[in-house]
Amino acid sequence: MAGHSAEVEVVLVKAGRVKIRYPAELLSDDGAVVTVRAAWAGGGVRDFGFVRFEPGDVFTEHYRRDRWYSVKEVRAADGTLKGWYCDITRPAAVTAGEVVVEDLDLDLWVSADRSLVLRLDEDEFEASGLADRDPQAAARAREALDALERTARSGGDLR
Template identity: 75%
Template sequence: MSAPSVEVRLVKAGATKIRYPAELLGNDGTHLAVRAPWAAPGVRDFGFVRFEPGDVFTEHYWRDRWYSVKEVRTGDGTLKGWYCDITRPAVLAEEAGELSVEDLDLDLWVSADGREILRLDEDEFEESGLAARDPEAAEQAVRALDELERLARAGRFTQLFGV
């Protein structure tokens, strides 16, 4: 028997950035976990990590947290690290089988050994104008990024988000 599936939809600035099918691993009403192969075409080289065909993402979403955490592994299971998106809380439309999250531009990368912790796209966040449009959401976003960085620096990612 195969696991149920959902379609993950990432929205940015009001438009769908990407959507892809994922296997639903768990849903406790607040936390959802899904697994999906790298969904974008080709290779995305960030300089500090490459996402490429064959990579597998185990993704954690929450209905009450302002972030998602994606554990990234190669096709053979080698851990690359965790890519974290700062988002509004996830929304699951069960009848449609769609998990939606709104990307708020801030990101965090944590390498597999935990030595490299990078805050990303802070310039994009500033340029987005979210602080002027929705100061409460902007504050939640910065708070979420700070929380994830604290967890990473405390070495808690494997314990909390490892599979």
Template identity: 75%
Template sequence: MSARPVEIALVKAGRTKIRYPAELLTDDGVRLTVRAPWAAEGVRDFGFVRFEPGDVFTEHYWRDRWYAVKEVRSGDGTLKGWYCDVTRPAVVAADGSEVLVEDLDLDLWVSADGGEVLRLDEDEFAASGLAAADPEAAGRAVRALDELDALGRDGLVELLGGEG
């Protein structure tokens, strides 16, 4: 499959958080992989990693899993690590032009050398009210973070089919 344009729409709490263009690299009907440049304005410094103009994200979305895994590389190709979002399963538009992803607040960072695995935004998740509003989704989100944490500690390459 040759790369073709697709738009990624990240929704949080019913509102579009960000929308950005990407190139669809593969789609096997369950997992799709896109590549996109850093889409936000300027630099975002998390303390443990900086996302900045020139960075390239290879993003893996699943239609049957409650997370997305984003490999982050600097403009010169150096691997920074993997940013993992806990999300509802991705929804792809019938015409394939858009991937809709609902962010559920929980995140995980895995450094390039695998030495650092950080669970992020658990306070935001607790404050989101999802546990009361949709206990089943909240339970799936927590299990997804636990799964990502284990995968991060064991290496994400197996999950990504040797791509990482």
């Protein structure tokens, strides 16, 4: 059937437990980056103050096998770009039908016009104990956040 797209399940793991899993449409996989599209999976409205995620929002999500982050481009139901939500994660593990990522607490929000670049959850990251348990992973996570912030502020491609 021409044009039929594959479904995958995105699985977000945090502190060894599944935080959320949701279906997504597989758009592409070039060996380094898996790109999927999914509806807002949060159920209801989530108002962060700087952005609202709500039913109808569409997330185009880029999961990387080669870097310590994933980037979600967020659009309203009418196609208007809201911005990019960047999760600091271990590199994605991709198997048949699943994209599994381990969330390392740190996040970056970049508004559509890039006037707002916010580092998020640094307190959660410190409280997670990752720096003690796995100092190398904690260092990679901080480096990934710094690199994404530089890219966002310079206008570069966030994927």
